[in-house]
Amino acid sequence: MKYQNAQSILPEELIRSIQQYIQGDYLYIPIRQEKKRQWGECSGYRRMLQERNAEILQSFCSGISVKELAQHYYLSERSVRRIIHEQRGGRL
Structure with missing residues (x-):
């Protein structure tokens, strides 16, 4: 998370309201x-x-064992x- 200085991005009247x-x-x-993304969507890790x-x-369906895959x-x-x-x- 990146912090930003409110004075550089918000209008002065909004800052005064928040300061209350x-x-x-x-x-x-x-x-x-509505803007939230699921975990891993931004980095591509989910995909x-x-x-x-x-x-x-x-690989399992082609005959490789669970132990080998692990x-x-x-x-x-x-x-x-x-x-x-x-x-x-x-399903099994």
């Missing part, structure tokens, strides 16, 4: 709900994990099983 409630402290102004998980399922992706066997289950849409 808080002065000299940090104030967090949250993002409007990368989705691609990795699809690759894990494809070692290859540096995950626990339990995590690999969970990913496979989720990628199949929760």
